[in-house]
Amino acid sequence: MGSDEVKRVSLAVIRRLPKYHKCLGELLQKNVERISSQELGRILGFTASQVRQDLNNFGEFGQQGYGYNVEQLYNEIAKILGLNTEHKMVIVGAGKLGQALAGYRDFERHGFKILAMFDVDPHLVGSKVRDVPVYDMNELIYYVNENEVDIAVIAVPRERAQEVADILSKTLVKGIWNFAPVEVDAGPNIIVENVHLLDSLLTLSYRMNESKLMDRLARKNEKKSGLAKIPAE
Amino acid sequence: MGSDEVKRVSLAVIRRLPKYHKCLGELLQKNVERISSQELGRILGFTASQVRQDLNNFGEFGQQGYGYNVEQLYNEIAKILGLNTEHKMVIVGAGKLGQALAGYRDFERHGFKILAMFDVDPHLVGSKVRDVPVYDMNELIYYVNENEVDIAVIAVPRERAQEVADILSKTLVKGIWNFAPVEVDAGPNIIVENVHLLDSLLTLSYRMNESKLMDRLARKNEKKSGLAKIPAE
Numbered sequence: 001m002g003s004d005e006v007k008r009v010s011l012a013v014i015r016r017l018p019k020y021h022k023c024l025g026e027l028l029q030k031n032v033e034r035i036s037s038q039e040l041g042r043i044l045g046f047t048a049s050q051v052r053q054d055l056n057n058f059g060e061f062g063q064q065g066y067g068y069n070v071e072q073l074y075n076e077i078a079k080i081l082g083l084n085t086e087h088k089m090v091i092v093g094a095g096k097l098g099q100a101l102a103g104y105r106d107f108e109r110h111g112f113k114i115l116a117m118f119d120v121d122p123h124l125v126g127s128k129v130r131d132v133p134v135y136d137m138n139e140l141i142y143y144v145n146e147n148e149v150d151i152a153v154i155a156v157p158r159e160r161a162q163e164v165a166d167i168l169s170k171t172l173v174k175g176i177w178n179f180a181p182v183e184v185d186a187g188p189n190i191i192v193e194n195v196h197l198l199d200s201l202l203t204l205s206y207r208m209n210e211s212k213l214m215d216r217l218a219r220k221n222e223k224k225s226g227l228a229k230i231p232a233e
Numbered sequence: 234m235g236s237d238e239v240k241r242v243s244l245a246v247i248r249r250l251p252k253y254h255k256c257l258g259e260l261l262q263k264n265v266e267r268i269s270s271q272e273l274g275r276i277l278g279f280t281a282s283q284v285r286q287d288l289n290n291f292g293e294f295g296q297q298g299y300g301y302n303v304e305q306l307y308n309e310i311a312k313i314l315g316l317n318t319e320h321k322m323v324i325v326g327a328g329k330l331g332q333a334l335a336g337y338r339d340f341e342r343h344g345f346k347i348l349a350m351f352d353v354d355p356h357l358v359g360s361k362v363r364d365v366p367v368y369d370m371n372e373l374i375y376y377v378n379e380n381e382v383d384i385a386v387i388a389v390p391r392e393r394a395q396e397v398a399d400i401l402s403k404t405l406v407k408g409i410w411n412f413a414p415v416e417v418d419a420g421p422n423i424i425v426e427n428v429h430l431l432d433s434l435l436t437l438s439y440r441m442n443e444s445k446l447m448d449r450l451a452r453k454n455e456k457k458s459g460l461a462k463i464p465a466e
Contacts, residue, residue: 012245014439018432058446081435082442096336100329106414106431112438151437175441177434181339193437195430198339199251201410202314204384204426205345206247208408209315213291 009057016054017081019044024074036067087112089177090144092164093155094119094127094134097179101155102129115147137167144171154178165192242290249287250314252277257307269300320345322410323377325397326388327352327360327367330412334388335362348380370400377404387411398425 023043027035037055038048046054055061055073058080062068078084089107091098094117101107102114117134119125125136135143144152152173154164161180168176169186176192178184186192256276260268270288271281279287288294288306291313295301311317322340324331327350334340335347350367352358358369368376377385385406387397394413401409402419409425411417419425 009443011436015432015436017439018429018435021435080439080442080446082438083435087438096329096333100333103329104414104430107434110431110435112434150441175437177437181337191437191440193433193440195433196251197337197428198343199248200426200428201340201345202251202254202316202343203244203248204408204410204424205315205320206250206313207424207426208383209313210242213313 013054013057016044016046017077020054021074021077021081021083024070024077027070028074032070034067034069037062040068083111085111087151088147088149089114089151089153090140090149091117091132091153091155092119092137092140092168093117093153093157093160094121094124094129095155098153098155099129101153101179102132112151115149116143118143140167141171144168144173148172150174152176154180154184156180158182246287246290249277249279250310253287254307254310254314254316257303257310260303261307265303267300267302270295273301316344318344320384321380321382322347322384322386323373323382324350324365324386324388325352325370325373325401326350326386326390326393327354327357327362328388328390331386331388332362334386334412335365345384348382349376351376373400374404377401377406381405383407385409387413387417389413391415 020040023040036048037051041048041051044051052062055068058076061073061076089112091101091114094102098117098119102117107114114132117129117132118137118140119134120137124134127134143149149171150173152168152171152175154161154168154176156164158180161178161182161184165176165178165184165186169190173190176184176186176190178192178194179197181196181198183194184192253273256273269281270284274281274284277284285295288301291309294306294309322345324334324347327335331350331352335350340347347365350362350365351370351373352367353370357367360367376382382404383406385401385404385408387394387401387409389397391413394411394415394417398409398411398417398419402423406423409417409419409423411425411427412430414429414431416427417425
């Protein structure tokens with residue numbers, strides 16, 4: 001790989017960036033000016049070398065013996081996350097979930113503005129949820145293109161999700177945030193981010209189960225004694 | 234570290250387990266009997282060595298030159314994820330989000346049964362959402378302990394989340410699935426899994442921004458030529 005090429009950053013690293021961003025924002029509010037990779041790692045629960053490796057993906061931020069400039073790093077990560085531009089969103093599906101998302105103020109605070117919701121249900125069309133109007137699905141394509149919406153949220157039942165993605169593939173939308181518990185495809189030009197609620201629930205269930213599980217594994221390993229392989233750190 | 238000890242599995246590995254589980258379930262439905270780490274990695278987008286390393290955390294599943302037995306691995310991962318036991322859940326907060334979650338059939342399909350919802354709003358108490366009754370918040374502690382509920386979902390506004398966690402800390406609940414956009418603490422005996430919706434949205438925004446960002450980094454690196462550090466794989 002030549003030195004003028006840039007490696008694609010792994011999704012695992014990307015998913016950690018919002019945590020860095022949040023943590024640095026909190027440090028900034030406490031007027032912390034600089035921080036070492038070690039200390040930043042301690043707060044976030046990563047090793048210092050993990051922190052350095054993560055951030056090295058995006059250029060050279062830290063300085064040997066000085067650490068990171070909190071404000072500079074915060075602003076750089078915001079830029080990396082695309083937070084320096086306002087995003088315009090619509091929610092497709094004005095049912096319970098769509099309405100819950102429309103009521104969530106945290107998104108707007110981070111520059112994600114919800115402009116409108118869309119639904120097929122004539123009882124919902126014409127109503128409003130916290131200032132967000134609900135329009136007819138037939139108006140989706142026109143509205144999205146006319147208003148330069150860049151993100152569409154899919155909040156319809158599983159059975160309708162691909163259909164909605166097909167419609168969105170005909171618009172100028174750049175990203176789909178999919179809450180339906182099924183993978184959707186919207187062609188090569190639209191990025192799809194799936195919200196896997198079940199994965200999160202399974203992680204909880206695993207963690208609740210972990211101590212029992214580890215006891216069981218330890219007993220198994222004891223029996224096999226020397227044969228047991230403990231993966232290295 | 235002695236060979237009879239078992240290393241705690243990193244959260245990153247744990248978060249990948251549901252993906253293994255889902256993929257193996259699909260293979261099982263297609264009557265695939267065995268699969269190599271390479272092939273499994275290809276489907277999931279990991280390297281073969283990543284797959285082997287992940288699964289080695291939980292014992293020795295694969296066989297050199299044979300690969301993994303799909304059904305056995307599927308069942309083992311189900312056990313690891315705690316899917317071999319039924320979980321009883323309640324949802325605290327019967328607003329839009331709570332109602333949306335109560336209507337989600339995917340959880341029950343995986344053994345997570347939603348028994349009841351709780352709210353302070355007298356207009357909601359006494360109603361039902363898809364067979365799930367809404368009870369008064371005052372009954373929460375009694376109900377959870379009486380019915381051996383092991384998971385409580387927090388679906389109340391940010392300002393009320395810690396208050397609910399405090400109440401839950403007095404119950405026999407083992408896990409909290411927190412949808413409020415704020416960290417909550419429920420003492421040392423209860424596992425809390427936070428659903429970070431904003432993190433997912435930021436990941437989408439990053440991915441939409443990535444090609445532009447990578448171009449910018451590549452140009453920066455070109456200027457610095459030999460000085461640019463590309464982290465190794």
